[in-house]
Amino acid sequence: MTEIQPNRMERTELWGGLKDAHDIRAKARIFGQMIPDDVHSIVDVGCGDGAITNTLGERWAVTGVDSSSTALAHVSVDSLLADACNLPFADASFDLALSSQMVEHLDDSSYPAAMAELRRVARRYLLISVPYREDLGMRMVRCPRCRHHQHVWGHVRRFTPESLARDIPEFEPIDVRIFGDVQDPPWPRPLLWMVHRGFGGWYGSAGQNPQCERCGNTDFSGLRGFPLTAWRLKETADRIGRRPRLPYWLAVLARRGR
Numbered sequence: 001m002t003e004i005q006p007n008r009m010e011r012t013e014l015w016g017g018l019k020d021a022h023d024i025r026a027k028a029r030i031f032g033q034m035i036p037d038d039v040h041s042i043v044d045v046g047c048g049d050g051a052i053t054n055t056l057g058e059r060w061a062v063t064g065v066d067s068s069s070t071a072l073a074h075v076s077v078d079s080l081l082a083d084a085c086n087l088p089f090a091d092a093s094f095d096l097a098l099s100s101q102m103v104e105h106l107d108d109s110s111y112p113a114a115m116a117e118l119r120r121v122a123r124r125y126l127l128i129s130v131p132y133r134e135d136l137g138m139r140m141v142r143c144p145r146c147r148h149h150q151h152v153w154g155h156v157r158r159f160t161p162e163s164l165a166r167d168i169p170e171f172e173p174i175d176v177r178i179f180g181d182v183q184d185p186p187w188p189r190p191l192l193w194m195v196h197r198g199f200g201g202w203y204g205s206a207g208q209n210p211q212c213e214r215c216g217n218t219d220f221s222g223l224r225g226f227p228l229t230a231w232r233l234k235e236t237a238d239r240i241g242r243r244p245r246l247p248y249w250l251a252v253l254a255r256r257g258r
Helices: 022-034 110-121 161-166 189-199 228-241
Strands: 041-045 061-066 078-081 094-100 122-131 140-142 149-151 171-183 246-256
Touching: 022 094, 022 122, 022 171, 022 246, 041 110, 094 110, 110 122, 122 171, 161 171, 161 246, 189 228
Parallel strands: 041 061, 041 094, 061 078, 094 122
Antiparallel strands: 122 246, 140 149, 171 246
């Protein structure tokens, strides 16, 4: 799964290389299937380097919005440097407002503001994609430098179709897709506590490009992973509980109510 952190302390080397990732290609394809026929204009809020935005721009009039000027340098459609919590557009400016891989990063003050702005600028539809039932506790890392612990990709929110629908009250979901690579069932909380606090094991960060949100450190190479014994206990719990492995991504298309 391809993930990056938001623009707290920008990792410029990440931008421009996301478009070929298999999950990005899958998202672009699925979004293209979900966008209704009566959509002509789209705003992609939190578009990053345009990995999805540029593809959609081949079929629709798309405007990309992001808070990183470095990321926007890779966007080939119309783009604007702006904050998702304060979009510089009039009400109902676009047929569809899109957000992908953004709102899961937002804290309790930014999230309501950004969701309100998405709803405000959308004339007909919202299309929002987020992780599906993510086990936030499992993907925690601890900074080797300052020992601060955080989600490896900076996620702070967990979503289901129902929770997302509650946050867009003026809109009615009309198409829900759950897709992507499958993820393990959530870890039992006591076992996860023992791994983190007893063994000192954290999520494997190889290839994930984490950055400490406190001190800015990007070297997590010395981080101790989960012990094999813990994985075996987890597999036993999953087998006994017959817990399914669920796809990682959720996309909801919602239509403004009449």
